Amino acid sequence: MEKTVSKTIFTVVENCVACKSCEIACAVEHSCSKTLAGAILETPLPQRRITVEGVGAYSYPSRCQHCSDASCITACPTGAMQRDGNTDAVFSDHDRCIGCWMCVVVCPFGGVTADPVNKKALKCDRCPERTAKGEAPACVSACPTGALLFLTPEEFAAQRRQATAHAAVCGESTTKLNGMDILRSLKGAN
Amino acid sequence: MKIVIIGNGPAAIAAAETIRGQDRSCEIVMLSRESVPFYSPCPLAEYVEGSVPKDHLFLRDPAFYSRSGIDIRYGRPVIRIEPQTRQVWLAGNEAVAYDQLLIASGSKAFVPPIPGLATAKGVFELKTLDDAEGILERIKTARRAVVIGSGFIGLEAVQALIRQGLDVTLLEAQAQVLPAMLDREMAAIVQQRLTAHGVQVHTGCGAERILENENGVRAVMAGGCEIPCELVICAAGVRADLSILEGSGIASNRGILVNDHMQTNVDGVFAAGDIIERPDVPEKYRVLPIWPNAVSTGRIAAWNMLGIATRHPGLEAVNVVRVFDTPIASFGTQTAEDCLRWQDGNGAVRKVLLQEGRVIGGQLIGEINGTGVLHEMMKKGIAAERFGEALAHPGFSYAHFMQPSRAVKWA
Numbered sequence: 001m002e003k004t005v006s007k008t009i010f011t012v013v014e015n016c017v018a019c020k021s022c023e024i025a026c027a028v029e030h031s032c033s034k035t036l037a038g039a040i041l042e043t044p045l046p047q048r049r050i051t052v053e054g055v056g057a058y059s060y061p062s063r064c065q066h067c068s069d070a071s072c073i074t075a076c077p078t079g080a081m082q083r084d085g086n087t088d089a090v091f092s093d094h095d096r097c098i099g100c101w102m103c104v105v106v107c108p109f110g111g112v113t114a115d116p117v118n119k120k121a122l123k124c125d126r127c128p129e130r131t132a133k134g135e136a137p138a139c140v141s142a143c144p145t146g147a148l149l150f151l152t153p154e155e156f157a158a159q160r161r162q163a164t165a166h167a168a169v170c171g172e173s174t175t176k177l178n179g180m181d182i183l184r185s186l187k188g189a190n
Numbered sequence: 191m192k193i194v195i196i197g198n199g200p201a202a203i204a205a206a207e208t209i210r211g212q213d214r215s216c217e218i219v220m221l222s223r224e225s226v227p228f229y230s231p232c233p234l235a236e237y238v239e240g241s242v243p244k245d246h247l248f249l250r251d252p253a254f255y256s257r258s259g260i261d262i263r264y265g266r267p268v269i270r271i272e273p274q275t276r277q278v279w280l281a282g283n284e285a286v287a288y289d290q291l292l293i294a295s296g297s298k299a300f301v302p303p304i305p306g307l308a309t310a311k312g313v314f315e316l317k318t319l320d321d322a323e324g325i326l327e328r329i330k331t332a333r334r335a336v337v338i339g340s341g342f343i344g345l346e347a348v349q350a351l352i353r354q355g356l357d358v359t360l361l362e363a364q365a366q367v368l369p370a371m372l373d374r375e376m377a378a379i380v381q382q383r384l385t386a387h388g389v390q391v392h393t394g395c396g397a398e399r400i401l402e403n404e405n406g407v408r409a410v411m412a413g414g415c416e417i418p419c420e421l422v423i424c425a426a427g428v429r430a431d432l433s434i435l436e437g438s439g440i441a442s443n444r445g446i447l448v449n450d451h452m453q454t455n456v457d458g459v460f461a462a463g464d465i466i467e468r469p470d471v472p473e474k475y476r477v478l479p480i481w482p483n484a485v486s487t488g489r490i491a492a493w494n495m496l497g498i499a500t501r502h503p504g505l506e507a508v509n510v511v512r513v514f515d516t517p518i519a520s521f522g523t524q525t526a527e528d529c530l531r532w533q534d535g536n537g538a539v540r541k542v543l544l545q546e547g548r549v550i551g552g553q554l555i556g557e558i559n560g561t562g563v564l565h566e567m568m569k570k571g572i573a574a575e576r577f578g579e580a581l582a583h584p585g586f587s588y589a590h591f592m593q594p595s596r597a598v599k600w601a
Contacts (some may be wrong), residue, residue: 013592051587053585053587053589054585054589055589055590055592058589058592059589060588060589062587062588071482074485075481075485075506077232077233077481078232078233078242078246078249079230079249095246096246098232098233098236098241099512100232100233100510101510101512101519101558102510104517104519104559104561104562105509105510105558105561105562106482106506106565107562108562108566108588109562109563110562110563110587112562113559114558114559119515
């Protein structure tokens with residue numbers, strides 16, 4: 001059977017306003033209760049696998065890129081870090097992870113982090129339970145500005161082409177709002 | 191085509207799997223010194239500690255070899271290689287012919303020439319599963335242990351033995367712990383942490399003699415004192431195992447010299463894993479016996495053995511160890527013109543070393559997230575001056591490289 005091209009998470013950096021909705025949604029999704037109210041009462045606290053990184057005036061929701069030649073899988077000496085045969089997502093099996101942090105020190109994106117409480121490698125697993133039901137990963141669903149998208153590469157490319165063509169024909173002023181415009185409009189609304 | 195692989199570790203398995211993924215028809219023979227299926231030696235200390243069950247050490251299911259069409263031969267140490275006739279000689283005067291040969295027999299523990307160390311009962315290395323089983327048997331009766339060498343394996347062994355309830359003394363011949371990974375200041379932090387967990391740390395103090403009685407080892411002489419113990423773990427480093435090269439004409443220095451195709455100087459002979467030495471990486475890291483390099487070099491060797499020319503992009507020059515749950519990462523060199531540092535007052539310290547505006551090394555204790563980004567900057571030789579002090583901060587991340595590509599500037 002021909003393998004269908006699976007959807008993956010795309011980031012449109014200029015839409016990010018550093019609201020950190022994705023961080024909260026990610027932690028909640030990876031909690032036991034899967035609700036915000038329940039998650040904040042859990043011990044240990046559920047951890048996020050996406051981090052909004054900021055540099056001065058810029059922000060970027062940083063997470064695992066699910067590389068095709070993933071250095072974390074190569075580096076894992078316990079077989080914990082592996083690729084899902086169906087979705088191509090890279091995930092870590094917590095039962096096998098011994099927290100040696102080899103994946104943390106070889107990931108060029110900083111996509112794997114060390115969980116200080118459970119001593120296990122933490123990374124985006126692309127929400128297998130949600131995607132199995134046909135839903136988008138938690139961070140994508142939570143993103144209010146369209147900075148995170150869950151699409152196939154073809155869909156994403158088509159969307160970007162359309163946006164560029166639209167901008168070329170109609171001029172810059174009518175292009176989609178960017179993060180700063182969204183913030184300004186919110187300020188104006190008050 | 192008949193491919194013979196000497197070894198059954200990560201480099202050998204990565205190579206065999208890559209070959210099988212490309213070519214169902216060729217014959218693959220693996221010659222293993224040990225008599226157990228492929229296992230990971232990295233969690234052996236955790237196995238001794240009791241936190242990792244034995245079945246988690248084995249990374250392939252029992253049917254792996256037969257399913258992959260690999261003729262695995264256990265307990266067959268190679269004695270010598272004869273490239274003229276394309277043959278490998280095993281113990282017992284048995285010869286195995288090959289068309290292509292991969293040497294991935296790995297490294298062995300270095301045993302310093304200390305009287306009694308190589309022969310006494312109760313002295314172990316921590317390199318193979320047999321070693322770990324031996325230690326587990328011995329700690330049933332042992333109460334006190336001496337660990338010789340404070341490198342990566344030494345510190346893991348110390349931790350495992352402390353958690354098994356033994357009194358542990360750590361001997362390091364050099365002036366500081368982790369001499370290959372850290373500078374003096376960072377090593378002092380690690381030493382403090384070891385002492386706080388009840389380890390007797392003696393730096394600048396090499397073992398001089400192993401003292402024995404009828405039950406095996408009873409003490410170690412070091413610095414003129416007798417340290418009583420029932421168990422000794424020798425962790426004085428690892429060396430590439432080059433004994434099989436004798437008379438083969440395969441060039442070696444501290445390891446087998448290979449080019450970026452993992453080819454040796456002899457036609458049809460490749461090498462990968464702990465046993466190789468690359469002339470193109472920084473001085474200190476000519477031999478880099480870590481798991482990621484074993485796997486990646488094994489794969490590259492496999493491609494080239496199949497005639498698909500593939501270059502290795504460069505070895506990983508990074509290592510990470512935990513000392514009582516504190517992560518310690520180190521990459522590149524330990525001395526440089528400039529050093530950026532960050533600390534949080536809670537014991538976490540990060541140092542990034544720069545030379546001519548480029549990252550050439552780093553040491554991180556306690557807070558290691560983002561080490562991979564710094565390590566990648568070193569590998570790629572990215573100009574780092576524009577990032578300034580932010581480099582050493584834990585918030586330094588991939589986002590710093592996105593900055594110029596961002597369309598939005600916040601007011």
